[in-house]
Amino acid sequence: EAGVAQSPRYKIIEKRQSVAFWCNPISGHATLYWYQQILGQGPKLLIQFQNNGVVDDSQLPKDRFSAERLKGVDSTLKIQPAKLEDSAVYLCASSLNEGRYGYTFGSGTRLTVV
C-alpha cells in the first residue's frame, strides 16, 4: 500500500512569513495527526483529526497555527506568521483503530525559519 505522502520535503522562509504543509494519509485511515519534532527530540502532537473533525488541538498554538482536513482525506497545516522557534520537522501520520496497531508516518517537512 502507498505510504503517507507529505510535501514539500524542505522549506526555508523568513520570520513573519507564512507557510503551508500538505499531507495525504493512507487510504482508509480515519485518524490523521500532525506532529512537530525538534531536532533530536520526540515528536509532539499538534493536532489530531478523526475523519474531518478535530479531536485534539490542545497543543496547537492557535494564534499562528491552523489545520484543516477537508472531506476527511488530505490535510494542510499552516503557520502564519512564522517565528524562529517554529524551525522543526513537521510530521504527518495516520492510523486505523485509534492507533492500536501503530501509526504510519510520512517523511516529514523540514522547516527552517531565518
Added chain:
Amino acid sequence: TQLLEQSPQFLSIQEGENLTVYCNSSSVFSSLQWYRQEPGEGPVLLVTVVTGGEVKKLKRLTFQFGDARKDSSLHITAAQTGDTGLYLCAGLFFSGNTGKLIFGQGTTLQVKP
C-alpha cells in the same frame, strides 16, 4: 498529564556490544510502541506490546512491557552499524474513545564499526 521518560538520551557503542534503552512513566498505558527513525525520515514502527509482562523479539531486538504497563525496555544484542538511529518509545492511552499516543524524548544510538 501522561509523560514518558526515556533513557539514556545518547548512546555511542562499538559494533558487537549489547545495549538496553528504558522507557518509564507513572501512568498506565494501553500499549507501548517502539519506533526507529533515521535522518530525514519519519519514525517507523518496530513493535507494539500490549500485555503486562509481554516480551517480543525481533531478530536481535528484545522488547519488554512492564507488569504494571507503565514501563518498557528495548534490548539490542550484538549491535550492528545498521542499528544506528533514533529510537522512540510511545505510549497509547485513551481519553474516552479517542486513542492518543505520546512519545518519549528518544534515544540516539550510534554504533561504530
